[in-house]
Amino acid sequence: MGTLKELMRNRSAAVGLVIVAVAVFVALTCQWLAPLDPVDQYRGYASEAPGTQFEMTAAMADTGGNARSGTFWLGTDINGRDILSRVLYGARVSLLVGLVATLLNVLIGLTIGILAGYYGRWLDAVLMRLTDTFFAFPGMLLAIIILATLNQPAVREALTSVTSRIDPGMWGLFIALGLTGWTGIARVIRGQVLAMKEQEFIEAARAVGCGHARIILVHLVPNCLAPLIVLATMQVAYNILSEAGLSFLGLGIQPPDASWGGMLSEGRPYMETAWWWGVFPGLALAFTVLGFNLFGDGLRDVLDPRLKTRTS
Amino acid sequence: MNEPPASPPEDSPSGRPVARGLAGLWLRLPSLMRYVILRLLAAIPVLIGVTFICFSILMAAPGDPVRIVMGQHYDEGIAAGLREQWGLDRPFIVQYGMFLGRVSTGDLGQSYVKGGLDVAPYIGARFINTLLLTLAAMAIAIVVGMVAGIVSAARPRSFSDYAMMLLAVAGISIPVFWLGLMLQLVFASKLGWLPVSDMTYSGNLSVLWQQVNGNYFAYWWQATGRHFLLPSVTLSVVPMAIIARLTRSSMLEVMNLDYIRTARAKGLSYRRVVLVHGLRNALIPIVTVIGNNFAILLTGAVLTETVFAWPGLGRAMVQAINQYDYPIVLGGVMLMAAVFVLVNLLVDLTYSIIDPRVRVG
Numbered sequence: 001m002g003t004l005k006e007l008m009r010n011r012s013a014a015v016g017l018v019i020v021a022v023a024v025f026v027a028l029t030c031q032w033l034a035p036l037d038p039v040d041q042y043r044g045y046a047s048e049a050p051g052t053q054f055e056m057t058a059a060m061a062d063t064g065g066n067a068r069s070g071t072f073w074l075g076t077d078i079n080g081r082d083i084l085s086r087v088l089y090g091a092r093v094s095l096l097v098g099l100v101a102t103l104l105n106v107l108i109g110l111t112i113g114i115l116a117g118y119y120g121r122w123l124d125a126v127l128m129r130l131t132d133t134f135f136a137f138p139g140m141l142l143a144i145i146i147l148a149t150l151n152q153p154a155v156r157e158a159l160t161s162v163t164s165r166i167d168p169g170m171w172g173l174f175i176a177l178g179l180t181g182w183t184g185i186a187r188v189i190r191g192q193v194l195a196m197k198e199q200e201f202i203e204a205a206r207a208v209g210c211g212h213a214r215i216i217l218v219h220l221v222p223n224c225l226a227p228l229i230v231l232a233t234m235q236v237a238y239n240i241l242s243e244a245g246l247s248f249l250g251l252g253i254q255p256p257d258a259s260w261g262g263m264l265s266e267g268r269p270y271m272e273t274a275w276w277w278g279v280f281p282g283l284a285l286a287f288t289v290l291g292f293n294l295f296g297d298g299l300r301d302v303l304d305p306r307l308k309t310r311t312s
Numbered sequence: 313m314n315e316p317p318a319s320p321p322e323d324s325p326s327g328r329p330v331a332r333g334l335a336g337l338w339l340r341l342p343s344l345m346r347y348v349i350l351r352l353l354a355a356i357p358v359l360i361g362v363t364f365i366c367f368s369i370l371m372a373a374p375g376d377p378v379r380i381v382m383g384q385h386y387d388e389g390i391a392a393g394l395r396e397q398w399g400l401d402r403p404f405i406v407q408y409g410m411f412l413g414r415v416s417t418g419d420l421g422q423s424y425v426k427g428g429l430d431v432a433p434y435i436g437a438r439f440i441n442t443l444l445l446t447l448a449a450m451a452i453a454i455v456v457g458m459v460a461g462i463v464s465a466a467r468p469r470s471f472s473d474y475a476m477m478l479l480a481v482a483g484i485s486i487p488v489f490w491l492g493l494m495l496q497l498v499f500a501s502k503l504g505w506l507p508v509s510d511m512t513y514s515g516n517l518s519v520l521w522q523q524v525n526g527n528y529f530a531y532w533w534q535a536t537g538r539h540f541l542l543p544s545v546t547l548s549v550v551p552m553a554i555i556a557r558l559t560r561s562s563m564l565e566v567m568n569l570d571y572i573r574t575a576r577a578k579g580l581s582y583r584r585v586v587l588v589h590g591l592r593n594a595l596i597p598i599v600t601v602i603g604n605n606f607a608i609l610l611t612g613a614v615l616t617e618t619v620f621a622w623p624g625l626g627r628a629m630v631q632a633i634n635q636y637d638y639p640i641v642l643g644g645v646m647l648m649a650a651v652f653v654l655v656n657l658l659v660d661l662t663y664s665i666i667d668p669r670v671r672v673g
Contacts, residue, residue, distance in 0.1 A: 129361070130361070133365065136359075136362055136649045136652045136653055137362050137365065137645070137649060138645070138648045138649070138652070141629055141645060141648070142366075144614070144629075144630060144633055145366060145369050145370065145633055145645075146369060148373075148634065244487055244489075244490075248489050248615065249615070249618060249630060261487075264489065264490060264493065271493060271496070272497070272501045278490075282490035285487050286482075286485055286486050286490065289485040289486075290481060293484055294481060
């Protein structure tokens with residue numbers, strides 16, 4: 001419990017945790033928080049400045065809207081969609097992609113790092129050359145190539161038939177980012193395992209007859225958790241930024257679905273006339289990423305200060 | 313091969329037999345050169361791996377590049393000819409083998425889309441634009457980042473330290489392309505001080521030369537300088553923040569060591585101790601990070617180039633991926649990976665210059 005107390009006393013961890021908690025809360029509750037539907041277009045209210053009052057009849061909303069009045073707190077885009085609602089819904093996309101992709105990164109990185117470090121010899125050589133290769137592959141480009149492949153109509157249809165609840169563009173982002181961001185984790189975990197392998201507690205475990213599987217799962221993995229948690233937290237930030245970048249390039253979530261990167265891409269040509277379209281999603285994005293980075297910094301200082309030189 | 317005859321075994325000062333032929337030549341190379349050659353050879357499997365991954369993904373894609381390239385003018389007869397010409401009718405492994413064969417002779421093939429344009433000179437020219445942008449960005453990042461880090465470390469836990477480190481975290485968290493858009497909005501669209509996009513002056517250069525009355529600086533500034541400012545500042549923010557953070561932590565670590573106290577005790581000024589004794593020894597992790605970031609910037613300037621319509625390699629690659637122009641994609645990916653490997657090698661070599669205790673080879 002000492003660790004938790006220490007974590008809460010760390011200023012950057014505490015601030016980061018608050019921001020992350022807010023973002024998670026918004027992502028979970030955006031369907032109730034958002035004042036309007038994020039996709040509906042409100043005719044007659046295109047490119048309204050922030051704070052514009054609206055008064056609409058049921059017929060004005062595209063889909064079964066009720067007569068209502070209120071304020072477009074963050075303005076509307078050129079299609080008459082409410083920016084505030086879209087920003088709130090964007091949190092869901094960003095966090096979901098960030099967390100799922102990081103989970104994949106951790107699974108791949110942990111597996112490769114542990115296998116390479118524990119079994120050594122040729123397996124280590126092969127797995128580390130594989131890691132080098134993925135490390136030398138320009139990460140963003142690999143993600144773009146994977147996404148371009150997955151974005152083709154045939155693949156999109158196949159993915160939709162698996163489950164229609166998840167947007168096919170989202171699947172692409174999970175896979176593209178999940179397959180690209182694991183090299184750092186694999187390297188750190190391998191180093192950790194190499195250092196641990198020779199220690200007495202592993203020797204003792206072997207002496208009492210533990211098999212490889214038990215040594216790995218019961219003795220090695222738990223001892224890798226501290227650096228793993230730190231690296232994963234920072235990886236979430238990185239994946240959220242990458243998701244936004246890919247959606248900005250038009251490869252991720254497709255409009256009209258709301259995502260921060262997609263909104264920036266849509267709003268870009270109208271920066272001079274409707275700056276609010278590009279400013280607010282960017283701010284939301286920057287704050288969310290800042291939260292994860294601050295939290296990760298604090299975690300690192302408390303859990304594993306030695307990582308400082310490696311993750312900077 | 314005709315090599316000079318190796319000296320006979322009895323001449324060897326250590327008394328060990330001296331290897332002849334290639335092995336002997338190899339052993340007589342300076343160890344640094346041997347190290348460099350081994351590292352370059354080790355890069356070959358990495359490059360093969362990178363192209364293989366790229367090739368597999370492209371080939372696994374269900375789309376047909378011929379159909380997409382020809383668009384509405386699709387004609388089965390011409391398409392079959394193109395497929396044969398590009399080797400797309402062969403099995404995957406044969407195609408990959410043909411690709412490696414061509415690459416080993418320095419031929420990266422011709423573009424599918426741009427009327428048979430040779431890929432190598434095209435990506436080479438684009439790469440130089442990216443390199444120029446990256447160098448400018450890195451220069452800004454190193455100067456500002458290191459100064460900020462040193463100032464922070466000189467007075468840890470002071471207001472300026474906290475302020476700078478908060479700025480640095482913000483710098484790592486800000487989405488580059490959004491920052492680029494904001495800078496564009498403020499300095500180009502609203503204030504009109506700097507151009508919104510493009511790499512060079514769009515008008516007639518000889519007219520410009522007359523306008524500036526032969527002032528070289530004004531000419532340079534109008535023709536290219538002002539075009540570099542916004543993109544390079546945008547691109548520099550992330551490495552700047554990383555360098556600032558690392559310089560600070562690295563300096564703080566070094567400043568606690570005994571020899572720093574000794575230097576202070578000798579009566580040297582604080583400034584001299586920080587800048588000469590501290591900084592030199594704090595440089596090693598900083599150089600690693602600078603090298604890593606340089607490589608990452610070079611290969612990752614895609615978003616900045618998109619925002620500022622910069623004619624660099626990253627933007628060319630995104631365009632090629634969207635147009636199914638496989639030769640450009642493969643060539644570009646290979647070039648970027650090669651640069652990445654080279655920069656990392658340079659970083660490792662730099663260690664031995666900064667710190668004589670580090671011996672490579």
